[in-house]
Amino acid sequence: MGEETSTADASDQPTAPHTEHKRWEALPTGSAADGHAIIVTAEATYTPSGAKLTGPVDSIEKLDKLIQWAALQPLGVPAQVWLVGTGACELLGWTINPGSEYDVDDLEKLRIRAAESLGLVITASLPPLITTGWELRGDPGHVVHLSRAIGKATQMVDIILEPYVWTYWNKDFGWHGRIGDMGILGNPTAGTYLPDDDLPAARELGRRLAWTAQHLGVLPGPTPARTGAAVLDKIRRERTRTGKGIVVTTAGAVPPIHGAPDGDFEPAAGWIRDHLDSDDLDDVSQIVTIDQRAAYLASAGMLEFGYGKPRQLLGVDAADAASADKPAFGIWHVTLPAGGQYALPEKLPLPHPEMLTDQPVTTWVTTVSLEGLCAPIVDGGMGLDIDDLAVTEAWVYPERGRALDKWAKVLREARAVAAETGDAAMKRFIGACYKGYVGRMTRPEMWTATRMQHHHQPIWRAAIMAHCRWRGRRVAMRIARDTGRWPIRTMTDSWVYLLGDRQTIADESEALGKMVVEKHTALTDETLLAFAAAESARDVRLAIAAAYGVGAESDDDETGE
Structure with missing residues (x-):
């Protein structure tokens, strides 16, 4: 990106970060995202590492001056300005009132209404930015994509509205009638979303931005899948520059074939026993579900x-x-x-x-x-x-x-850091990145830009799914030889077993792809009787759900990852 000259007066310039304010307190935060992202609250603006830059950004004109002054550089994805808290959005007039979730019978209708309202509000406020040379890329929403020409270069900045990320539907975010993972922001139901108060939320977001920049070498994309793509593109650029390593430049669409399978090219496993015999129930005392550690990544x-x-x-x-x-x-x-x-x-x-x-x-x-x-x-x-x-x-x-070997290595090492430090939020985010990316390989509409088309690789995804499935069968045969136990259910890459007191079937190895215990619980006389009385696959499924103390629908919610 070429150099730019700020349009702000000298008196409006923010004080240099190193002289203004201490770094965030309470959380260790690196500086890897500094110069690439800014965090804006209703009270002030900060670098991701916690240095205070300016006071409130209470007009579109001040937002323009802030962006131009900061001269943020991209890092795998365009530079980012994060608005944290509804107060920061209100100062710019970016507020909506979609109504209450309790007033609608379909949360998707609420989301659509909110997304449309947000887009209209933002569009109406943008003329001051447009007049200074900015162009809007795509429709505005929870992310406002801006670009402008600077000489022969193009500056791109994404403004992300943290309070309204929920208005964006994408399977990465696991909507389906509930709020699920929302990228780098976390998952409300899992307890990994940002804190409620603005300053702690900004501090934690800064930590996550710095963590991602340090361990993935990129800023988080607007979705986990886009983050996974950004990691791969960074590797591609390095390989193109050095001439070393595989560089795939074209899409790998499914060839023009007749009789292609409906749905997934290589479906995930989904099977359940229709009855259990005396050998299955002999001397059993626990139900155990194992799955492959980071199967897709492996x-x-x-x-x-x-x-x-x-x-x-x-x-x-x-x-x-x-x-x-x-x-x-x-x-x-x-x-x-x-x-x-x-x-x-x-x-x-x-x-x-x-x-x-x-x-x-x-x-x-x-x-x-x-x-x-x-x-x-x-x-x-x-x-x-x-x-x-x-x-x-x-x-x-x-x-x-092995076109994805380096990509997998980067994500594997980042996942290991998160696991070793007990960083649940970042471990979940890494999982969402590789699962989201592998899942989106089948969707050409996500990769329409010429520079992104090489991410459309449905046959690669099919091979990954098949590899996970065959690896699981191999493990099941090994368990049967070692213990005499056979699975009673499999979903994707997880397997459910009934075992005796001292029986263990998980792998000792910490390597990816090895079997780990996902969940387990002791069997009661009642749940044992349910398995013994089962006369259909549905009965076995209900018995598994009852043993784990969950509803039958929840029992189907295993991700296998």
Whole structure:
């Protein structure tokens, strides 16, 4: 970004941060986000590390002067000005009254109404900014995207209204009738949202901004998925500059195929036993749910992904390519044989979610599933030969490599810091970043800008999902060999077991992808009877929910991450 000259008079200039005010007290805060972000409350403005800059920003003109004076630099995403508390928004006239959540029967209607009102209020106030050269990028809302030309460079600044982040619907924020994760701001239901009072909230936000800048090398994006994308783009720029490492520059849209699966290309596992026998209930005293530690992140870091322009293979050529010792990364049109004709473990789901017991199914699978289906049964596979899958078509990529290895390493190390320091807010945020990013790989509408299109990688996501699923099956087979216990349910990458007093099935390793205990509780006589009496999958599901003391709907809320 080129240099800029402030339009403020000398008398209006804020005092230099190092001479004005002490750093935040009560919380250790780094300075990695200073110069990239500013925090504005109704009382004053601050650097993320806590140095006071100015008094209140009580007009759009003063906001313009503050931005120009601060000359903030981007850090992975555009520079940021955070308005914390409704008071800071009120000083700029950015207030709305959407009504009470108790007056509507649909929270989504309330959110839509609030978002529309907020956009109108902000738009009406922007002429003073527009006259000084700023342009609005997109529609204003909880984030106001501003840009302006400075010579041949472009300055971009995002103004973020903390009190109104809830007005933005995105699956990253887990709306669905309740407030969920709201990016760097945290989760109200999990107790990680900012404090209620403005100064403590500003202090904690400053800490989180500095933490993110230090450990991810970027500011938090408007959503966790965008933050994950910013981390990857920073790595891409470094690799482009040095000429070292894989740089993917194009989107990886699903090739033009017939018979694509409905929904996810590689569905997550979802299965439950329809009854339990005496072996399942013998000497059991506890119910335990295990899941893979940061499953998506683990798989993203270890998989080799394909990129470049895919090539179509038909007939014998496709079958021969599938028979290679190391098949190319791609997708394969196969016929999954009827599972009932194979000697598969009766107390595990069928090896692939699309497979049926009594009839073959023709579908598309990734290379990860192709290899999984051919793996030995003892390792969680099906023990098939490629000929058993009747491969008729494939789309394979000319290049392959660990395109997300460095990305996964950055997020893994940041997650480890948060875990070691007991920083629940940042650990949750890191989880939301990699899960959100992997989830949004399938959505081209999120990556419409030319410089963002390489994030559209649905086949990568499918491979990650498949890898997590096959890894879980392999672990389930190992547990069965070691303990004689079989799962009674699986959701995504979590598995539910009934165990005896001293039985443990979690992995000792701290590595990502290993199984950890998600939750467990002792069984009572009543819950044991419920399992014994179960005659359907629904009965088993209700028994699991009752054992954990939650409603049946809550039992379905496992994320597997």
